[in-house]
Amino acid sequence: MTFVQLIDCKTSRFDEMNRLMDTWVEQTKGKRTATHNVIGKDRSDASHFIEIVEFPSYEEAMRNSNLPETDKIFRDMVALCDEMPTFTDLDVVRDEQLYATTARRFFDELAAKGDLPPFNDVLIEDYHDHDPANPQDNIGMDAIRREAEMWRGAFDFSFTIEDQMAQGDRVCTRWTWNGLHKGDFMGIAATGKQVSMTGTTVHRCTADGKIAEGWWQYDRLGLMEQLGALDALEQ
Structure with a gap:
């Protein structure tokens, strides 16, 4: 079953976070299990961002989370946030193309x-x-x-x-x-x-x-x- 994780965060240092994500993508090339990644900015709050990451399954998402590079990127990302980000884990029950x-x-x-x-x-x-x-x-x-x-x-x-x-x-x-x-x-x-x-x-x-x-x-x-x-x- 397709699995989606929503990461909700607030940061005034998005450019730094974006560069951090680029570094992580390069470091995990060939090891990441995500199939789709989207980051959106709140039109009413320029410091509010939501990242949507799609995986083939929950198990593949956990395999991605257990990469050593993922643990480091999470700690570095939290340091750039104005407050602790929140995570929502979703099993996809309907997907209309x-x-x-x-x-x-x-x-x-x-x-x-x-x-x-x-x-x-x-x-x-x-x-x-x-x-x-x-x-x-x-x-x-x-x-x-x-x-x-x-x-x-x-x-x-x-x-x-x-x-x-x-x-x-x-x-x-x-x-x-x-x-x-x-x-x-x-x-x-x-x-x-x-x-x-x-x-x-x-x-x-x-x-x-x-x-x-x-x-x-x-x-x-x-x-x-x-x-x-x-x-x-x-x-």
Whole structure:
């Protein structure tokens, strides 16, 4: 079970404490068990700081605490605090990866049957789309809707999400796309073929949870081969 520790302290010497933490990170390289660390400053009290440290489990947190470097850093940190810091130990009972959920919703809406959804709930108005298959990036909601209509007019398709990883404001999704070729695509008339391809998309999200930018990499050459577009070139 994921474990989180909150360290609440007050200090007028944060710059010194920050340098102290940098030294500890360097000294414990390869030995630390923490997976995520965030320090926040109270907007109403510039001397009030809360550090949030995430570990894979309570046992891993205890292993981190037992490092000799951790004992020394704690004593040095206390010396820089205006008062004794407090510690809150938390077992994580719910963890929502909201950006990853937004990315998943985007793929679901893109492949949804019926009328094209407005995308307003998942994309910002000036969304920027990077697709190496296009001569120019698609920028803005109207442009991405036209791109989506082109794909939806050519195929009935769905996405299978294989993997997702979120870090900061970025979400990386590895997907498999399956489609039925029902209409014109890049000058290729409908073939009725079932086709598939794999790809990866990286999305950048905004603070309110919407997607601001996307970078695509996918096997378009493999798709064209399945549609028979490469047959003439091989003759």
